[in-house]
Structure formats: C-alpha cells, structure tokens
Amino acid sequence: MTEHHQICIIGSGPAGFTAALYASRARLNVVVFEGHQPGGQLTITTEVENYPGFEHGIMGPEMMDVFRKQAHRFGSSSIYETITSVDMSKRPFTLTSDSNKTYTCDSIIISTGAAAKLLGSKGEQEYMGFGISACATCDGFFFRNQHVYVVGGGDTAMEEANYLTRFASKVTILHRRDEFRASKIMLERCQNNPKIEFMINTTVDEYIGETLPTGLRKLTSLKLRNTVTNEESIVPADGIFVAIGHKPNTDLFKGKIDMDDTGYIQTVGKSSFTNIEGVFACGDAQDSVYRQAITAAGSGCMAAIDAERWLEAQYG
Ligand code: NDP
Numbered sequence: 001m002t003e004h005h006q007i008c009i010i011g012s013g014p015a016g017f018t019a020a021l022y023a024s025r026a027r028l029n030v031v032v033f034e035g036h037q038p039g040g041q042l043t044i045t046t047e048v049e050n051y052p053g054f055e056h057g058i059m060g061p062e063m064m065d066v067f068r069k070q071a072h073r074f075g076s077s078s079i080y081e082t083i084t085s086v087d088m089s090k091r092p093f094t095l096t097s098d099s100n101k102t103y104t105c106d107s108i109i110i111s112t113g114a115a116a117k118l119l120g121s122k123g124e125q126e127y128m129g130f131g132i133s134a135c136a137t138c139d140g141f142f143f144r145n146q147h148v149y150v151v152g153g154g155d156t157a158m159e160e161a162n163y164l165t166r167f168a169s170k171v172t173i174l175h176r177r178d179e180f181r182a183s184k185i186m187l188e189r190c191q192n193n194p195k196i197e198f199m200i201n202t203t204v205d206e207y208i209g210e211t212l213p214t215g216l217r218k219l220t221s222l223k224l225r226n227t228v229t230n231e232e233s234i235v236p237a238d239g240i241f242v243a244i245g246h247k248p249n250t251d252l253f254k255g256k257i258d259m260d261d262t263g264y265i266q267t268v269g270k271s272s273f274t275n276i277e278g279v280f281a282c283g284d285a286q287d288s289v290y291r292q293a294i295t296a297a298g299s300g301c302m303a304a305i306d307a308e309r310w311l312e313a314q315y316g
Contacts, residue, residue: 004104005031007307008095009076010083011111011249013040014293015283017067018300019109019307024074026308032071033097035082039064040113041246041284042293044135045159051293060137063293079103088256088276107278107311109303110253110265114246114284114291119151123207123219124242131219131239132207136160139241145169146238149222151204153177157243158186164241165195174202176227201227208234248285257281264288272303278314280307 007023009016012034023030037043042060049057058066068078081097092104116134118124124132133139136150140163148168150161153175161171173190178200180187190196206223222237248263258266258275265274265281272280282299284291 002094002102002104004092005029006106006311007031007109007304008033008093008103008105008107009109009111010086010095010252011035011040011113011283011285012038012068012078013042013064013111013113013283013296014067015113015285015296015300015303016040016109016111017064017071018297019111019282019304020071020076020300021067021074022301022304023109023308024071024076026304027075028308028311030076031103032076032078033083033095034078034080035112038078038080039068041115044137048293083252086252086256088253088279091278093278106315107280107307109272109300109307110250110257110274110279110281110285111283111296111300111303112249112252112285113296114248116242117245117247118242119204119244121204121206123209127207127209127217127219130217131209131237132242133239134242136163136241136243139239140164140167143168143239147172147236148239148241149174149204149237150241150243151175152243152245153179154181154243154245155183155186156245158182158190160241160243161190161196162186162193165193168195168239171196173198174204174224175200176203177201199224203227204240205232207240246284246291248288250285260288262288272299272306273310278307278310280310 006028007030009032020032045060047057081099083095085096087094095103144167147170149172151174164171205225208221209219250263265286280303282303283296
C-alpha cells in the first residue's frame with residue numbers, strides 16, 4: 001500500500017528540519033526525504049559562527065545532527081531516499097523515490113536547497129575529484145603542505161581559502177574581477193593570512209593533468225587568463241577548489257511550478273505559498289538573496305505554519 005503523509009518535506013537542510021520541527025509539534029504527520037546529501041550543505045562546511053544561540057560556533061555536520069534529532073523528538077521521521085519525480089497536478093500529491101517507492105501526501109514542503117556551481121572549463125569533469133574539488137571541508141585534508149588555488153570572490157571563496165590554510169602550504173585566490181563580493185570581515189581575514197595570496201582579474205581556462213602509472217588521473221597545472229589583458233599563463237597546481245556560488249536544486253520541479261530564470265522557486269509575497277495550492281517552498285530553493293542557515297530555518301518555520309493553516313482550512 002502506498003504510504004500517505006499529511007506533509008512530505010523534500011530536503012533535509014535547516015529549512016527542511018525546521019519545517020519538520022514546527023509541523024510535528026503541530027501534531028501533523030510529517031516525513032522528511034533526506035535526499036542524496038542528508039543534512040544539506042552545512043554538512044560540508046566547517047565551523048558555523050553566525051547561527052544565533054551558538055556563542056562559540058558549532059561544526060556544520062554536528063549542527064545538522066542536532067536539527068534532525070530535535071525534529072524527530074516531536075514525531076517527524078526521515079526517509080533516506082531521494083525523490084526523483086513529483087506529480088503535483090492533483091491531490092493527494094504523488095512522490096516517487098530513487099528506491100522506486102511511491103508516497104502520497106496532502107501537502108508538500110520543498111526545501112531542496114542549492115548546490116555548488118562549477119566553471120565548466122576544459123578538463124573540469126576529467127579532473128574533478130583528482131585535484132579539483134568544490135568542498136574544502138571534504139577534501140582539504142588531502143592537500144597537506146601543497147599549493148592550492150581557490151576560484152571566486154565571494155564569502156564562500158574566502159571561507160574555503162581560510163580553511164585550506166590549515167593544510168596547504170599556500171593558497172592562491174583567483175578572482176575574475178578586481179572587486180570582491182565577499183563581506184569585509186571575511187575578505188580581511190584572508191588578506192591578513194600570510195599563507196593566502198590573491199590573483200585578481202584572473203580566470204581558469206583549462207585544467208591540465210596527467211594519468212599516473214596506476215591509472216589514476218592527477219591535476220598538475222592550470223591555464224590561466226588575465227581577464228583584462230587576455231594574457232595566458234600556465235601555473236603548476238596541486239589542487240583547486242571552485243567556490244563560485246550555488247545553483248538551486250529545483251530541476252525536479254521544472255515546468256511544474258513557477259520559478260525565476262535561474263531556477264529559484266517563486267513564492268507569493270512574504271509567504272511560502274507557491275503557485276500550486278498545497279505546495280510550499282522554503283530555504284535556498286526559493287531564496288537567491290540571503291541564503292543563510294538562519295534565514296533558511298526561518299523560512300522553514302514559515303512553510304510549516306503556512307502548510308498547517310492551509311491543511312486546517314482544507315481538511316479540518
Ligand atoms: P556569491 O554569488 O556571493 O559569489 C560568487 C563569486 O564567484 C563571485 O565573486 C563571482 O564573481 C564568482 N563567479 C561566479 N561565477 C563565476 C565564473 N563562471 N567564473 C569565475 N568566477 C565566478 O556566492 P558565495 O557562494 O560566495 O556566497 C553566497 C551567499 O552566501 C552570500 O550571501 C554570502 O554572504 C553567503 N555566505 C556566507 C558565509 C558566512 O557568512 N560564513 C559563508 C559562505 C557564503 P563576480 O563577483 O565577478 O560575479
């Protein structure tokens with residue numbers, strides 16, 4: 001028999017678990033589909049210093065574990081599957097997972113978050129995981145006493161670069177402009193770090209590497225281009241971390257729900273309502289502006305309250 005829930009939450013970051021916490025405390029039958037990255041993006045970050053309530057900071061994975069336990073404490077549960085298709089054309093809504101299981105629900109909360117963007121330069125796919133990474137927390141350890149590069153000029157790039165100095169002998173930040181999007185405090189932290197140097201007006205045109213006798217590939221150098229003069233250079237590189245922002249994980253809903261041009265789900269006014277009745281969106285999947293754990297959590301709370309009131313009005 002198909003499993004039915006009042007609310008199916010798709011995505012398990014701060015938005016999803018906060019929605020689960022509020023909905024389960026409202027005594028609703030709620031389940032969280034944790035997806036391919038249980039706990040979401042914070043599980044691949046280091047220390048979270050800016051989440052209120054944690055005076056001395058907390059490690060991202062630990063924080064998400066606490067989120068999950070707090071939501072489960074009130075009766076919500078997690079299903080460790082990834083939703084691969086949704087039918088929102090009629091109620092109850094139908095979800096199918098990568099285990100080929102089908103679930104139905106009265107309402108859906110979308111909290112699928114976002115994922116790291118890549119450059120798309122030549123060699124990127126070939127050397128991804130063999131010197132190229134999009135997650136310093138995951139892979140920084142492998143670059144002890146080596147020279148690594150970080151691409152980007154935002155807070156993510158600064159955070160990754162700073163973190164990498166724990167392992168690397170030198171970190172070079174490559175940024176395509178001469179102005180930075182990063183917040184002043186994060187930028188200054190990198191500028192004051194003796195292990196970090198900056199190459200501005202620089203972009204990566206190609207990742208170059210070799211295949212070792214063992215058959216494994218290995219990145220060895222980067223072809224860089226000055227974005228002002230177009231001058232090219234090849235520099236040796238042990239590793240490179242791409243930190244140029246994120247893309248919302250909303251492909252599952254493409255053509256089924258209102259989105260903006262870049263794939264962020266559109267919500268109505270200050271609410272979490274989408275254009276489909278009974279479907280609510282929260283977190284980075286619908287927020288291209290703030291994209292913080294705390295704002296995601298706040299919007300997850302809003303989605304649960306909106307869903308609760310909507311369910312009450314529909315089903316009593
Ligand atoms: P941002 O969009 O802020 O920055 C992306 C950076 O990557 C920009 O410098 C951009 O360059 C560059 N970039 C984008 N595409 C390319 C490309 N194709 N080639 C080369 N460079 C490229 O994303 P972030 O992920 O850094 O930050 C997102 C949000 O998350 C921000 O609001 C940030 O404050 C927040 N954040 C906060 C943290 C914290 O407080 N601890 C940590 C990490 C993120 P350009 O400037 O030229 O467009």
